[in-house]
Amino acid sequence: MIKLNVNGTVHTLDIDNDIPLLWVLREQLGLTGTKYSCGIGNCGSCTVHINGEAVRACVIPVSSLDSSKQIVTIEALSEDNRHPLQQAWKKLDVPQCGYCQSGMLMSAAALLNKIPRPSDEDIDANITNICRCGTFNRVRQGIHLAADINKRGRT
C-alpha cells in the first residue's frame, strides 16, 4: 500500500512500487492534465510540484514518495483559473496545441514561488520544457506578466 498526498487529498493505493508517479496520476487518479511525452525526464510535459518544487513525474517512482510529500498537479494550480500565470496565459493566448502547457505552467509556477520577479536569465535557467508548437516568447512574456499581476495583487 502506498499513501500519496495529491492536491490535498491522501490516497491509499494498492499498486506496484516501480510505477512512475506520472502513470499513477493519469491512470489511477484520473488526473490526465499531467502529460506523457518522453518518459525519460527530458521534455517537462509531466511537470508537477512536490513540496513546491517542480519535478518530472515520469521519472519518479511512487516508492520514493509518501503522504508527507505534497504533490500538486495542474488541476490544482488554482480553483478557478485565476492563478496569475493562468490569467497571464489567457491574456496573451499563450497555448497553441496546449499539450506542453500543463508542464510549462507548473514549471513557471515553481519558478515564481522561488523567484517572484524572475529575470530573463532566471527563466532561461529554470524553464527547460520542450514546446514543439513554439510558444516560448509568449511563455516568457506570460511569466513576466504573472509576476506583475502577483505584485499588484499584494500591494
Next chain:
Amino acid sequence: MKKEIINVSRRDFLITTGKAGAGMSLGFYLSGCRENISNEAPTSLMAAATEKLAQVPEVNAWVVIQPDDTVIIRIARSEMGQGTLTGLAQMVAEELECDWSKVTTEYPTPGQNIARDNVWRDFATGGSFGIRGSHQYVRKGGAVARHMLLEAAAEQWGVEMAECKVANSVITHVPSGRTITYGNVAAAAAELFPPEQIELKDPKDWQLIGKPVHRLDTDDKLNGKQIFAADLTLPDMLNASIKACPVFGGKLKTFDETKVSNMPGVRKVVAVHDDAVAVVADTWWQAKKALDALPITWSKGPNTNVNSASIDKMLDEGLTSKENVFVGNQIGDVSKALEGAAKVVEATYRYPFQNHATMEPMNATALWTKDKCEVWCPTQNGTASLHAAADAAGLPVSQCDVYKIHLGGGFGRRGAFQDYVKQVVAIAKQLPGIPVKLLWTREEDMAHGHYHPITKCKMRGGLDDKGNLTGLHVRISGQSILAAVNPGWMTNGADMFTFQGMLPKGDHSISYTVPNLLVDHAMRNPPVPPGFWRGVNINQNAIYMESFIDELAHAAGKDPLTFRQKLMVKHPEGLAVLNAVAEQAGWGKPAEKGVYRGLSVCKAFASHIAACAEVSVNEKGKLKIHRIVAATDPGYAVNPQQIEAQVEGSFVYGLSALLYGECTIKDGAVEQSNFHDYGSMRINEMPKVEVIVMPSGGFWGGVGEPTIAVAAPAVLNAIFAATGKRIRHFPLQGTNLLAS
C-alpha cells in the same frame, strides 16, 4: 476584392435543413461533459451523444443557435494549435453577425459528412489550407444562416425583411424599433429554405475578420481539463502498447506471450498486421512493462544493410545522373549560360531525415463489434481516419465513424498517415465490444515516423563580368514524398512538390527572375518512409536557394539585399516583405558589436515571407541567435495575433530542425530514440522575434507553415556574415562553426 455573390446550391440545403441538432460531435461532447460519458454503455456512445444534445435544430450545417443565444459554429478542419478553429469561427461569425462572446465550436464527424453528402466538404487539415481552402464556403454558411434568421424574424413580425437589420445577434425592425435575438428565431429559421443567392461582404466592411480576437480554446488548456486523444477514457477501456519491427520493411516473426501473460493487468498479447505486436492490459503502464519484457523476434527483411552512408551515396549519384530525372522549371539555356559565364559558383547542400515529434505521441482509441467500428483519435484528416478505420475493421464506411479528439500537435504527421488508426482497429478487432486505447511510446514514435524527406542539392550559378546572375542550375537529388504517399498526385512520373519554392508559377513559385534556369530532380527513394512535414519541401529548398543566392552575391561582390532586390523586380509582393524586414532590422546600418545579419525571402503556400536574423558566434564557435525580424503577406490576415503566434512558432520548429533535427539510419532502422538524441530548441535559445503582418489583399495565403522556410536560411546567412564559413550540411549540432 469586391462583394461576392454566391449561388447557394439547393443540395446544401435540402440535405441540411432541419433535422440534425447540436452536440453532434462526440469530441465536443467529451470535452464538455466528460463525467457523463463514462456512465454510458460503450456501444451506444455515439447515439447517446447525439440524442442528449440534439434538442435544438440547426439553422444550417454550419450554425446552431440555442435559445440562450449561444452560437455553435461547426468546424470541419482540425485544430492542432495553429488557431484554425478560431479563425474559421471568425469567418462564419463575420457573415452571421452574431455576438462573438457567445460563440462556441464543435466538430462534425466525417461519418456525418458522408451521410450528408459532404456538406462540410474537406476535413483535411494540412498544406496551410485550413482557412485559405475554405474561406468562401464557411463565410457563405454564415451569410445563409443570417439571411434565414432575418427572414424568420420578419415573418414573425409580419414585416418586410428589407426593413430588418442585425448586429450582435440582435435583429431590429428599423421602422418600429422592435428587437428580437437570434436565439428566439433560430427554431423558426431552421424550417425555412435558404436563399437562392447570397452576397458576401466586401473585405473592407469586415468587422471581425482581421481582428486580433482571443482564441476560443484556451481556458481548458490552462487547468488540465482539455482532453487530448491520449487522455481519453471510456468505460471498461483497455490500454495497449505496441512495438513494430524497427527495421523498415521488416515483419513480425514470433513472440512468446507465455512470458508475460501472468504479469499484472495483462489481458492479451496480439499480433498487429504482419509487422507489429501489442500488449493489451488494464493500464497503459502495465501494457508497456509487459511489452518491454516480451520476447519478440523479427524477420528483418531486405533493408538491414541500409544506412546513412549508403543513402548518401545513392543521393550523390543522383547529383550528376541523367537517369530518372524530372524537370520542374526551365527557362532559356542554362548550359550555354554557364559556359559563357565570367564566373561559375558551385555548391552542394544536404538536408536530413527529420521526425515530426509532436508532443503528444501517436495514439487512438477504437471500439469494434461485428457490425460497427468507432474510433476516437487525434487526426488532421477525419475522412482519411474514417477510411483507414473502415479498411482495418473490414466494415463498410457507413458502419464506422471517427470522433476527432484534440491533437497535441500535428505538423503533417496525422493527416495522410493513419498507421496508428489502422493499428488500433486491428487490435480492437481482436477484443470485440471492448474499447481499446493504443498509445505509442516516444521511442516508437521516433522509430516509426514518416520523415521529412532526405535530399541533396547541387547548385551551379553563372555570373557575368558585372556580377549579374545569368544562369542557375538547381539539381535536387533525393526522396519524393508523393511516390511513397500519394502516387496519384504525380505528373507523368514527376513529383512536382519536390520543386516547392522553385516552380514557374503557383503557390510555391520562385521569387527571382533568372534569365537561364533549370531546376530538376533526380528521384532517389531510399526505403525510409517520407512524409509531409510542416513546411514540406519548402524547408530544404529555401535553404538551398537562399543560401546559394547569398553565395552568389558574395562571389559577385554585392550586398545580399541589393543582389536580391535586382532579381525581384518582377516579384513585387516578395520584394515588399524583403524590404520590410531589411528596413525594420536596420540592414545597412551597423548591428551591435559582434552581431551579424542574414536575409532570406520566399513564397510558400501562396504567402510571401521574409526574415532577417541577427546572430553572433563566439570565439568557441557557440552560436547565439539574438533577434529575428519576420514579415508575412498572407493576402488576408484573419487574426493578426494568431498569425504572430504562428510566425514565432515556425521559428521554433524551423530552427529546432536547423540546430538539432536529424534521424540517422543504421541497419535499416532509425538510430534516434527520444528527445535526448533528437533535440528540440528550448526557451534559452529562443531569439526575440518581431513580426510584421502586412496583408496586401486579393489572395489567400497560408500561415502555419510558410515562415519555417525562411527561418534556417536567414540564420545560416547571418552565420556566414559572422564567420565567413558557409554551412551546407544540417543540422548544425556537432558542426564547428568557426573552422573553415
